[in-house]
Amino acid sequence: MTEEREESRIQWHPAFYAATKLELRDNIDELEFYPEYNLSKKPLQADLLIIEKNSDVQIKNAIGHIFRKHNIVEYKSPGDGMTVDDFYKCVAYACLYKSTGESVNAIAGDELSITMIRESYPKFMMWELKRLGIGFAEYDSGIYYSQNFFIPSQLIVTQELKPDEHRSLRILSRNADENDVKGFIKETLGYVTQGEKADAQAVLKVSGTANYHIYEKIRSESDMRNFLDEIKNEGFNEGISQGLSQGRTEALEQTAMTLFDMGMAVDKIAQAVHTSVNIVEEWLSVKTVKQ
Numbered sequence: 001m002t003e004e005r006e007e008s009r010i011q012w013h014p015a016f017y018a019a020t021k022l023e024l025r026d027n028i029d030e031l032e033f034y035p036e037y038n039l040s041k042k043p044l045q046a047d048l049l050i051i052e053k054n055s056d057v058q059i060k061n062a063i064g065h066i067f068r069k070h071n072i073v074e075y076k077s078p079g080d081g082m083t084v085d086d087f088y089k090c091v092a093y094a095c096l097y098k099s100t101g102e103s104v105n106a107i108a109g110d111e112l113s114i115t116m117i118r119e120s121y122p123k124f125m126m127w128e129l130k131r132l133g134i135g136f137a138e139y140d141s142g143i144y145y146s147q148n149f150f151i152p153s154q155l156i157v158t159q160e161l162k163p164d165e166h167r168s169l170r171i172l173s174r175n176a177d178e179n180d181v182k183g184f185i186k187e188t189l190g191y192v193t194q195g196e197k198a199d200a201q202a203v204l205k206v207s208g209t210a211n212y213h214i215y216e217k218i219r220s221e222s223d224m225r226n227f228l229d230e231i232k233n234e235g236f237n238e239g240i241s242q243g244l245s246q247g248r249t250e251a252l253e254q255t256a257m258t259l260f261d262m263g264m265a266v267d268k269i270a271q272a273v274h275t276s277v278n279i280v281e282e283w284l285s286v287k288t289v290k291q
Contacts, residue, residue: 012077012172015206016117017048018199019168020073024050025196026060039096046093048073062140062165066154069111072097075118078174078210082122084129087153090114094151114153119173121157142166168200171207178214181207182224260284 017035024031030053037049050064050071059067072094076082094112101107126136126144136144142160146153158169163177167184170177184207188200208215218224260269266284270277 010077010206010209012206013047013075015172015202016075016077016169018202019172020048020050020063021199022168022191022196022203023061023166024059024064027057027064028195030054030057037097039093039100044093044096046072046090046097047075049097062143062162063115063154063156063169065139066113066115066145066152068113068152070097070107071113071115073115073117076116078119078172080118082116082118082125084125084132087116087125087129090116090153091151109150112151114151115156116154117156117158117169119158121160122155126155168203171203171211173207174210176207176211176214178218181211181214182218185218185224257284 013035017033021028021033032051032053034049034051036045036047038045050067050073052067052069052071055069059065064071072090074086074090074093076086091114094114098107098109098112129136134149135147136155137147139145139154141162142157144155144157156169158166159173161170163170163180163183167180167187170180171184184200184203188197188204191197191200260266266280267277270280
């Protein structure tokens with residue numbers, strides 16, 4: 001199974017929406033979240049629109065310090081690139097969104113912000129923007145603000161964020177840090193509302209799928225068993241279990257693809273990965289279609 005196919009199987013964006021809500025949970029009652037917001041009658045969508053309910057709200061989490069009334073958010077899944085064209089697309093989204101107000105200037109230009117989120121630093125995009133006179137400066141660890149741009153914009157690099165403050169975003173990675181995962185699991189014990197618990201399950205499911213070896217290791221450690229037993233009672237363990245199950249399946253599928261590429265017969269592959277010939281043939285048929 002190719003990395004591209006793996007990325008298409010894991011539903012990163014819903015987990016990102018959930019992680020963002022957890023990041024901003026201190027202000028959750030003062031914000032409105034609109035995933036995949038339609039910017040026009042035609043299929044043109046921003047990944048996430050966040051609207052502040054009150055103009056005087058003070059967002060506690062650093063990822064929201066730049067927020068205005070209307071905030072366009074673009075998220076890139078692990079492995080996806082981020083180019084200068086993506087930046088201009090976000091600017092276009094913000095401008096188009098402004099034009100959707102019910103009357104002239106109903107959405108004021110100074111009430112807009114742009115947020116772009118990626119796991120690693122997009123150095124080529126940033127180099128090109130600097131060449132064009134659009135500079136960014138680090139505001140906080142992993143958070144970069146635009147300088148003198150007409151729409152306040154920020155780049156969030158999740159792997160650079162402070163671990164103690166942004167675990168929900170940091171563990172949305174194929175290379176999650178074990179301490180981040182453990183910290184997030186412990187953090188879930190403080191979640192009270194059903195919304196927080198549902199968001200935590202969504203994050204754990206995707207993170208567990210992408211990093212199932214880490215989660216398997218954590219489940220076997222005696223010092224984590226008490227925490228896992230506690231979150232099991234809250235339903236969080238279901239998210240981990242679902243993620244681990246999907247992660248194991250994807251690992252077996254990847255192994256089968258590799259063996260097939262090496263010339264191994266389908267029946268031998270089925271024996272090697274302990275599954276049926278029909279399932280292996282289904283995996284291979286999907287690979288053939290994608291090629």
